[in-house]
Amino acid sequence: MADQSIIRITKEIGEIQKNSDLSLAVAFRDRDVRNVKAMIIGPHETPYEFGFFEFSFKFHKEYPRKSPTVTCTTTNGGRCRFNPNIYSSGKVCLTWRGEPGEEWSAAQGLESILLSIQSLMSSNPYENEPGFEHANDTSDKANQRDYVAKIRHETLRISVIQKLEDILGITSANDSPATPIEYDPQTDGLDLDDSSAIWEPFKDLYKRRFLWYYDTYLEAMKDAKKDVKDGQVFTRMPFEGGSNAMEGKFNYTELEKRLQNIKISLNAELDRWATEGLSAKNKDTTVPVNLSRQFDQIKESFKRDDVPHNVELENGNPFVWVITYFGRPMTNFDGGMFRIKLHFSPRFPDEQPRVRFLTPVFHHRVTSDGILCYIPNANRCEDVKQHIEAIFNALEEENPPYDPRTQVHPEAHRLYWGGAEGRKIYNRKLRRSVQRSMEDF
Template sequence: MSNSSILRIQKELNDIEKSPENQYFLWYDDSNIKHVHALITGPTQTPYALGMFDFVFNIGDNYPQAPPKVTAMTTSNSRVRFNPNIYSTGKVCLSILGTWEAKESGEKWSAAHGILSVLVSIQSLLSEFPYRNEPDHEEEKDEKILDDYNAKLQHETIRVSVCDRLEEALGWKNDNIKVDGTTSISRPFCTCRSTSPFLDVTKRMFLMYKQIYSETAQREMTTKREGTAFVLARFEFGNNSAQGTFQYTALTKRLDKIQEALLKEPEEWMTLSKDWIANETTSASNLRSQFDQIQASHEYDSCLLMELRNDNPFAWDLTAMGLPMTQHDGGMFNIEMRFHDDFPTVQPRIRFTTEMFHPHISPDGIPYYRVERAENIREYLDMLVNLFKRDPSGDPTTHLNMRATKMWFGSKEDRRDYNRNARRCAQRSTDY
């Protein structure tokens, strides 16, 4: 591969990573940037909503004259076809990739396209009615056909892309464990590694979106009888399909168990931190240094109080002060920020321990955040401050409390209800 091609790939990857507002996460080894892992978040208002889907890009020496080869990795070991264009084998059918016939010349790959173009195209497949991605069914209007297909994809999104993924990350699944009646078969994730490289980000995403996953499961339980078999689509056959039964009761229990385990992880970190401090690890020194610098700058004095719990640089205790003349006026909101020794590869776990009513904070106290420079703690602090200073974003992927979201973006009366709930939290916060 020419130097110009390598430089172009590096620039493309850097540009994508510097855009925290998108829902793409990348991982690659600097020694081989032609092999790229991507995590794509399922768009809201679709059956894939907030699912976590892995893809691998293999970029040839003739890039950008030719497209990369892309393989879908989230297939439950080749047992689930998540889309008419995303096979259980991992094949991704897209004209831009040359794996599907282009109807127009503009749909074909050109050197003007890039990695981001492919990511956007793949995410566009994860649509509101994916059944219509199948050729000759683009105009399908039969609501039962559309709904039956969506229903099983929504179930499998939670089961495979969320529960299976997190259970494996927690070390709960092996060859002898059966989940929903099927044996979990351990296979190498990729030629470059045995597991997905997005362990930390998917844990954090789960904690942010868990309430939404659970609400979806609870809602679907009222209409999908337990054990009812999925309806096969006309284009599904053999293993290249999504077969199974609705098991939302089991999924709800699995979601709760995963959340319980993940919420305990910071406590385990604090136990381990005694050794990290004693060994004077790089992270211990880095975190203490950043804390001291931030305290000396006094830049957050008007909005955030902070201290190290028991002088532990891995345990930051914060108190956010509600701004005057806002619905949070007079509030004192306690926040825990816990660090791992692998920081910044493992980003901090942040949780409000004081009740906070806000679209960007889950009912369990987990705030939405995504930073550009994971090593800079000021970016996390700025995120917390902006929860009080700025109006909530309209981006649905940032909405973690759906009740607060509906009130904020609803009618004038809804907004008044939102303000009343937020003020009530501020008033109660001083009792903690």
């Protein structure tokens, strides 16, 4: 008889992965389902906004009767305490770990734990400190402000910038030398506690999300620099002590430079993809053959569509597609014509396409430099047609639900959801970009 705990864990992981949640991700190695890596993206309008926070879960054989062991691994090597309830040692204190009436229940699961942790990442995390309700009003308000300020700085420095530098192999003068993180299939199945096994299942996700949120990171830094100065020392909180603290100095000028270098490195990666792709094409390997076949099928399907979209290969390279998108009648895109470039990795579909508008457009799902925020079907990530459909749907969605996790163009986002007057201004800006799009052809 199959292990019931394994069945339960596998089901819970599958449900999270199937939902394509934009703020949660989970992964495990095929032969080690009891050891799970999870990622939480910091919530909007908090000092954790769009930071990448990783956690390790170790599920016991008694699960779900016994809760899993949860450890935060985004701690800057045990030097940073990101929350009163998330220690620099990695310990995570949740309410079900001892409060009367709030003990662990077998009805809970992986997703509920992640959501509980995410709820700790609030706009005022100082409130998570036990005894907060009895704090002195005057000193308390100052501590709250100072605590939020340093969490915002360290979220950007450690969970975003340092994380991407490690992945890309960028060495910073003020942090430990970085080594590119690569997945080695030869280490698959090794225990997660084995430090010799480098495993980074969210590497591609981090790169794509960084490009989505780049403008928001820059805007957050610009706003923060109004309140703190470079070299200003972090304020120690009453509940911090010894190594279980968040020590350091503000230096947003340096962080901006490092953020920009990451963007440059990610753009350069696309050139390497194209070069590697041509080499793979010449060797007639699986990925270019698959992409070429899908290209031919999609090109033929466009010919049969009522709207005359078109697709071409750049320099005959099956890893670089250029789509000509014609705005659908009776929408804000009516009369527009946009060129959209799709870059494919030689490791597609393990690495997902990156999509950029070559024709400028003012849209709440498109960054200022053309990166499109779209959500493909997680169960069909190898199907390029469903990627293209998701791209068009992201542009043409008439009444999208408010979702700050898709905030990739701060100005457009504020206007779109800024009331009737803001929506009018947004629509005018979008229509102007549509009218100008024809000038590029």
